[in-house]
Amino acid sequence: MKSTRLFLFLILLCFGIPQFGLYAQTKKTRAQLEKEKTDIQKRLAEFDQILKRTAETKRSSIGQLNAVNKQLQTRITFINTLSREVTLLNTEIRETENAIGSLEKDLVNLKEEYSGMIYTSSKLNSGLTMTAFIFSSTTFKQFYMRLKYLKQYSDARKKQVELINQKTEELAQQRITLEEKKSEKQLVLNQEQQQKQKLDQAKRQQQGIVNDLSKQEQDLRKKIAAAKKQQENLNSMIKRIIEEEIRLAEAEARKKNSTASKSSGSSIPLTPEAAALSSSFAGNRGKLPWPVESGFVSKRFGTHPHPTLKGISEDNDGIDIQTKPNSEVRSVFDGEVTKIFTVPGYGGTIVVKHGEYYTMYSKLKVISVKSGDKVKAKQVLGQVYTNREGVAEVHFETWKGLQPMDPSSWLAGL
Incomplete structure (x- = not known):
């Protein structure tokens, strides 16, 4: 009975269906954020060109102030977008860590189940070899059932080994993904910090222009x-x-x-x-x-x-x-x-x-x-x-x- 339950457990485990809805939704959101970042960076480059030309005159003007103001607004939008990306990466990191935890538990359970199968097999055979176990049957029907059972058991053990290898590979990939996400998050944080510094510079420039214009x-x-x-x-x-x-x-x-x-x-x-x-x-x-x-x-x-x-x-x-x-x-x-x-x-x-x-x-x-x-x-x-x-x-x-x-x-x- 115990071996039968193990076999049924393996069959159910093999045909489990993963849920991809949340992953697809997250991926779509990331794509939208990347497009938004690209568009904002393009606009910032345009505004930088406009501002550079107005600054060449060495005299503060309303046009220069307008360019700085627009640049400030766009940079704030960019920082908010980067902040949203960090939040999204934090979510992805937590999900990856949860996935790693689940895979580690699955791997422990699979190995325990495999050990249980080996132990059960040895108990059922009462120390006999597989061949002796089959040919010690007292009737042809018992011979057939033992042969069929051993084949199912052998297939289940192979499937168990395959699942252990599969989970081991998945776990290794998830650990790589986790490190990639953490590195990506750090890059975005660095970019966000750089943009905040540029924002502070733009604010000082804005105040300087306002002060100059007030004198005019x-x-x-x-x-x-x-x-x-x-x-x-x-x-x-x-x-x-x-x-x-x-x-x-x-x-x-x-x-x-x-x-x-x-x-x-x-x-x-x-x-x-x-x-x-x-x-x-x-x-x-x-x-x-x-x-x-x-x-x-x-x-x-x-x-x-x-x-x-x-x-x-x-x-x-x-x-x-x-x-x-x-x-x-x-x-x-x-x-x-x-x-x-x-x-x-x-x-x-x-x-x-x-x-x-x-x-x-x-x-x-x-x-x-x-x-x-x-x-x-x-x-x-x-x-x-x-x-x-x-x-x-x-x-x-x-x-x-x-x-x-x-x-x-x-x-x-x-």
């Missing part, structure tokens, strides 16, 4: 007043352009006695082609590509407090994207270049029409298109201008008819 208060106030006037001039120019577009479209519609459609909320008569383009543009809200390949939003849409001057606010009818010098500026959607002009403080400016919608790109030093050109999404319109402070920044606006809209709601990832 009078100059900054003049710049703010000038920028406000320039923004008003830019808005007036855009409105005149759109109003002229509306008058021309209405005149063309009257001339042709057209039944061209009008989009909801717009007074611009649209041809079927323009209406389709307008609808397509509206359908891509939140999916449009950025007007530059890399960079960050340095000034958002609406009214915001000045970053260093208390009680002073700034207005923005678009967004400003700080990028690398000489970056190409691209159309965010298919459309037609309706106007190219220059405004003091905003440099070269391009307006692209997308049915009843308009996008505007300012602060360009090179313009690669002309009025009337049909453009495609991501087609290069020109090149961004870099000012005397080393800041390369494109100003981008979106309009529906005569109403400016927040570009952040249209661009992907904002």
